[in-house]
Amino acid sequence: MSGQSQFTSQLKRYYSLYTGGVIGFVVLLSILEQMGVPNQTLGYIFLGVTVSLYAGIGILSKTSDVSEYYVAGRRIPALFNGMATAADWMSAASFIGLAGTLYISGYDGLAFVMGWTGGYCLVALFLAPYLRKFGQYTVPDFLGARYGGDGPRMIGVFAAILCSFTYVIAQIYGLGLIVSRFTGLDFGVGVFVGLGSILFCSFLGGMRAVTWTQVSQYVILIVAYMIPVIWLSVKHTGNPVPQIAYGYVLEQVTAREKVLNDAQTPDGAREAEVRAILKQRQTGTEAKLQALDAGGEKYLAAEQKRLQAKLDALRKQHADEADIAITEQNLNAFPKTVADANSAWRGEIEADRLKSSPIAAHAEPFAGPDEETRDNKRKNFLALVFCLMVGTAALPHILMRFYTTTSVKEARLSVFWSLLFISLLYLTAPALAVLAKYDVYTLLVGSSFSELPSWVSAWASVDKALMNVSDINKDGIVQLAEVTIGGDLIVLATPEIAGLPYVVTALVAAGGLAAALSTADGLMLTIANALSHDVYYKMIDPKAPTGRRLAISKGLLLVVAVCAAYVTSLKPGDILFMVGAAFSLAGSAFFPALVLGIFWKRANKIGAIVGMISGLSVCMLYMYITYPFFGVNAPLWWDINPISAGIFGIPVGFVGVIVGSVVSRPPAAKVQALVDYVRYPNMAGDEGRGAS
Amino acid sequence: MQVSERHQRYWRSNLRMTGMLLAIWFLATFGVSWFARELQTLTVLGFPLPFFMAAQGALLIYLLLVAFYAWRMGKLDDEYGVGEDT
Numbered sequence: 069m070s071g072q073s074q075f076t077s078q079l080k081r082y083y084s085l086y087t088g089g090v091i092g093f094v095v096l097l098s099i100l101e102q103m104g105v106p107n108q109t110l111g112y113i114f115l116g117v118t119v120s121l122y123a124g125i126g127i128l129s130k131t132s133d134v135s136e137y138y139v140a141g142r143r144i145p146a147l148f149n150g151m152a153t154a155a156d157w158m159s160a161a162s163f164i165g166l167a168g169t170l171y172i173s174g175y176d177g178l179a180f181v182m183g184w185t186g187g188y189c190l191v192a193l194f195l196a197p198y199l200r201k202f203g204q205y206t207v208p209d210f211l212g213a214r215y216g217g218d219g220p221r222m223i224g225v226f227a228a229i230l231c232s233f234t235y236v237i238a239q240i241y242g243l244g245l246i247v248s249r250f251t252g253l254d255f256g257v258g259v260f261v262g263l264g265s266i267l268f269c270s271f272l273g274g275m276r277a278v279t280w281t282q283v284s285q286y287v288i289l290i291v292a293y294m295i296p297v298i299w300l301s302v303k304h305t306g307n308p309v310p311q312i313a314y315g316y317v318l319e320q321v322t323a324r325e326k327v328l329n330d331a332q333t334p335d336g337a338r339e340a341e342v343r344a345i346l347k348q349r350q351t352g353t354e355a356k357l358q359a360l361d362a363g364g365e366k367y368l369a370a371e372q373k374r375l376q377a378k379l380d381a382l383r384k385q386h387a388d389e390a391d392i393a394i395t396e397q398n399l400n401a402f403p404k405t406v407a408d409a410n411s412a413w414r415g416e417i418e419a420d421r422l423k424s425s426p427i428a429a430h431a432e433p434f435a436g437p438d439e440e441t442r443d444n445k446r447k448n449f450l451a452l453v454f455c456l457m458v459g460t461a462a463l464p465h466i467l468m469r470f471y472t473t474t475s476v477k478e479a480r481l482s483v484f485w486s487l488l489f490i491s492l493l494y495l496t497a498p499a500l501a502v503l504a505k506y507d508v509y510t511l512l513v514g515s516s517f518s519e520l521p522s523w524v525s526a527w528a529s530v531d532k533a534l535m536n537v538s539d540i541n542k543d544g545i546v547q548l549a550e551v552t553i554g555g556d557l558i559v560l561a562t563p564e565i566a567g568l569p570y571v572v573t574a575l576v577a578a579g580g581l582a583a584a585l586s587t588a589d590g591l592m593l594t595i596a597n598a599l600s601h602d603v604y605y606k607m608i609d610p611k612a613p614t615g616r617r618l619a620i621s622k623g624l625l626l627v628v629a630v631c632a633a634y635v636t637s638l639k640p641g642d643i644l645f646m647v648g649a650a651f652s653l654a655g656s657a658f659f660p661a662l663v664l665g666i667f668w669k670r671a672n673k674i675g676a677i678v679g680m681i682s683g684l685s686v687c688m689l690y691m692y693i694t695y696p697f698f699g700v701n702a703p704l705w706w707d708i709n710p711i712s713a714g715i716f717g718i719p720v721g722f723v724g725v726i727v728g729s730v731v732s733r734p735p736a737a738k739v740q741a742l743v744d745y746v747r748y749p750n751m752a753g754d755e756g757r758g759a760s
Numbered sequence: 761m762q763v764s765e766r767h768q769r770y771w772r773s774n775l776r777m778t779g780m781l782l783a784i785w786f787l788a789t790f791g792v793s794w795f796a797r798e799l800q801t802l803t804v805l806g807f808p809l810p811f812f813m814a815a816q817g818a819l820l821i822y823l824l825l826v827a828f829y830a831w832r833m834g835k836l837d838d839e840y841g842v843g844e845d846t
Contacts, residue, residue: 175796178814182789185819189785192826193778197833311816315806431811433796442797450790457789475844477837480830487826491819498815667775744763747771748842751763 072474076145083148087287093117098571107570111250114574115581118288119261122281122585123268129280130272134614137274137621138205138597144279144472150485152279153469155286155586157184157490159235160242161647163289163583166494168555169644170501174430176449177501181494183453183651185487187460192483195461196470198666198746200479205471206594207464207658208602214665215676216739218607223680225598227657228464230684232591232598233632235463235650238643239588240636246584249530249560250577259633262581266588267629271622275472278589285582290492292579296562296572297496300503303566310499317506321430324509328548329426335514342541342549343424350420357413364406375399423549430505444707452648455714459651462658464598465590476749504558507565512537513548520546523564527557535561592632596625648711649691656687656717660725668729669743675729683721687713770840777832781825788813788821 097110135141144152162184170177202210208224240259247258297310307313330336359367379395403409428435434445460466469486473479512521517539527535534554537546559580563572600621605612612620660679664671690713693702708715734740745751792799796810804812837843 175811175814178811182793182814182818186785186789186822189781189822189825192829193781312805315804315812318811319806431808433793433800433810446794446796450793453789453793477830477834477844480833484823484826484830487823491823495816495819744767747774748767749837750842750844751767 072143072145075143076147079145079148083283083287086284087291090288090291094571094575097574098569101569101571107574110570111574111577114578115247115250118578118581119265119585122285123265125281125284126268126272126277129277131274131276132615132618134617136276137618138471138601139468140274140276140279140472142203142472143474146473146478146482147485148279148283149469149473149478149482150487150489151286152282153466153482153486154489155282155289155582156469156590157466157486157587158289158493158583159239159587159647160246160580160584161238161643162493162497163293163580164242164246164556164559165644167497167500167504168558170498171504171553171558172555174428174435175433176435176445178498179449179452180456181498183456184460185491185494186453187457188483188487188490190457190461191466191470192480192487194663194666195467196479196483197476197749199467200470200473201476201746201749202742203471205601206597207467207662208598209606210665211661211676212602212606214739214742215661215671215673216735217673220661220673220676220680221602221606223677223684224658225602227653227680227684228598229595231463231650231654231657232465232594233628233635234646234653235465236588236591236595236632237636238646238650239584239591240632241643243581243584243588244636246577246580250574256637259636262585262588263629263633266585266592267625271625274618274621275468275593278593279472282586282589285586286489288575289579289582289586290489292575292582293493293496293559296566296568296576297500297503299568300507300562300566301499304503304506310503311495314499314502318431318502321502321506321509324506325427325429328509328513338541338543338545338547339549341543342547345540346420346424346549350417350424353413353417353420357410357417360406360409360413368403368406368409372399372402375402419552423552427548430502447707448709448712451708451712451715455648455652455655455712455718458655458659458718459653459714462654462662463650464654464658465587465594467662468594468597469590500562501558504562504565508551508553509548512551513546515546517544517546521565523561526564527561592625592628595628596621599624599628645695645711649713652687652691652712652714652717653684655714656683656721659718660721664722664725664729666743666746669740670729670734671725672729672732672735672739674732675725675727678728679721679723679725682724683717686720687717690716766840767842770836770842773836773840774833777829777836781829784821785825788818792818 097113101107101110131137133141166177166180169180199207199210202213204210204213206228208221208228211224212218212221214220240263243262244255244259247253247261248255253261298308301310301313302308304317305313327333327335328339331340356371363370375395375398379392379399382392382395403412434442434449436442436445470479470482473482512524515521517537520537524535524537528537531554532552534557536552537550539546540550541547560573560576563569563576600617604620605617657680660683661671661676664679665676690705691710692698693700694704694713695710704710705716792810792813796814799809802809804817807815834843
């Protein structure tokens with residue numbers, strides 16, 4: 069034991085030095101910035117140094133020992149496993165997307181905050197200590213040993229790959245976006261640069277390398293997230309603890325919302341004016357859409373001609389430059405086909421409808437015009453929280469991490485550390501959303517178009533979908549309804565909103581990159597291990613020498629990486645949906661069979677097979693028939709959104725396991741003994757089993 | 761590998777505690793959210809209560825739950841002699 073505590077204190081020393089090093093590096097770069105080094109170069113240095121740091125840790129931790137490769141030798145101290153789990157857990161969606169979602173949807177977005185933290189209660193109470201006591205290598209391992217035979221293991225492998233792959237696509241997508249935005253490289257190149265560094269970590273050292281890079285990635289991502297928010301909090305409230313200070317800011321935001329929604333006040337009257345124009349524009353587009361339905365291509369061609377004529381006329385009259393420019397832009401962006409026009413105009417109608425209606429109060433739960441809408445929102449909020457929580461307690465790349473601690477006691481403790489490190493970010497995100505909203509509502513709204521804050525014009529020139537302001541009622545003053553903000557902007561632009569130097573922006577980009585890389589690392593390793601350990605070693609060739617097992621795992625890692633990069637390059641859909649889908653799928657497939665496997669001795673092989681297949685099928689079926697991407701568009705069941713498909717899959721999975729077990733014979737005595745083995749941290753006769 | 765009376769008592773205390781903590785988890789998460797609109801008028805530290813609970817309160821409760829579980833189970837392990845170092 070003293071060896072272990074020496075190891076822990078050594079680690080603490082290393083990582084304290086490392087954290088100091090990171091801060092020193094940021095200071096050094098800000099000095100370089102003061103000396104006039106251009107932003108682009110700073111961005112390159114930042115990404116280059118962090119990525120090679122991760123790769124360096126990967127090379128240093130290379131291993132050819134099976135236990136080191138799969139479970140980092142089972143000697144990761146609880147504190148560090150907590151940090152690694154936190155980095156494994158917090159993806160690009162948490163780092164970049166969450167605060168933006170909260171900015172846009174207010175209270176209703178908090179479903180993600182609760183869902184992505186509360187799941188750890190389930191991990192702690194139902195899984196982590198027992199899986200650690202079981203002490204093998206993967207989640208399908210547990211299913212295989214507990215239920216016997218290759219059937220449950222095989223379904224486990226399939227489900228693990230399905231949800232990890234869905235999840236990893238979302239990560240690589242985020243990776244490509246960050247790298248391309250901050251270095252100017254092409255999206256595809258960005259994907260491969262990121263992927264290369266992931267491979268460097270996990271390829272040589274497996275779980276051991278991934279663990280130590282994840283710890284260092286956690287340090288970078290949390291520092292990058294906190295610095296700008298603390299600064300912003302000091303700027304608006306004088307209090308450096310944003311989590312406490314933003315209650316006061318929220319009150320002000322709420323007061324400001326009332327003013328902007330009240331047409332009797334001068335500010336409210338200006339908003340109402342803009343909203344009326346937007347309403348009119350929306351009606352106009354709706355009429356166009358109707359004409360398109362009736363006239364098809366002919367109408368589209370006529371409409372294009374009309375726009376061309378308008379442009380010509382404007383030019384002839386030497387009209388206002390801005391008007392000419394806008395008309396020209398409209399003509400260039402004019403949809404080419406009926407289908408394009410249809411989707412583009414529908415999008416415009418929806419955007420105008422949103423902006424022409426009164427702003428929803430940030431802190432109001434389930435806002436809606438009537439009782440039915442509000443009930444609906446409440447139902448979906450609770451369903452989403454439930455799916456995210458159960459999914460958390462079922463995602464293989466997270467559960468796998470609890471195999472790496474030294475003991476059952478440490479595994480329990482390590483769930484606490486994980487949740488603590490995760491909560492640091494999740495307690496901050498809602499504060500950031502409110503602080504940014506305050507800035508926009510009070511400083512941007514009401515300012516003059518000739519003197520926009522510099523971050524507004526900077527981001528507007530980068531990407532119109534992230535930031536766009538246009539003087540719709542031509543009064544020279546910014547109204548809220550004239551501002552378009554994309555959710556991802558909030559985190560990316562906070563350093564500039566807070567008036568911090570560019571170095572901090574680059575740090576935030578590096579933080580986002582760390583979040584995406586660390587999660588992708590864990591996921592790819594899960595997929596490769598499921599294939600090499602569960603399929604190849606356990607099912608195809610149990611006598612395979614360790615050298616070959618590891619070689620196959622590493623080879624598969626490459627194959628998985630290439631597949632993931634290929635699928636990502638097709639740019640499939642919405643990141644948030646893919647992430648949510650992974651949770652629903654994991655929850656439906658794994659949670660019932662895992663929990664009942666520990667808490668109900670009577671659960672058997674037939675039950676597990678029936679439960680996993682039925683839960684997963686119901687979940688997949690519901691997503692398939694209701695998510696617009698697949699084009700079936702069947703009516704929703706009880707108005708539940710496709711992202712929460714797990715609300716049907718999880719109960720069906722439980723019923724499946726129970727019914728399947730009850731109608732068939734109880735499991736063998738050996739299996740029942742295994743259940744006892746995992747339930748008690750130490751039993752007479754334990755020696756020589758499991759723990760390797 | 762004999763499961764004695766002592767082991768069964770340990771397991772029953774574990775189940776009792778797990779159930780209790782799960783109930784708290786459930787109330788803090790789903791109970792409060794279900795009545796969010798009705799609780800809107802109460803305030804904590806300047807926040808409306810439901811917003812505070814979803815953004816901070818629930819998270820702090822989760823942390824306490826997990827910490828309590830780790831601490832209490834450690835004690836139970838020793839009490840019933842099933843701990844790893846005993």
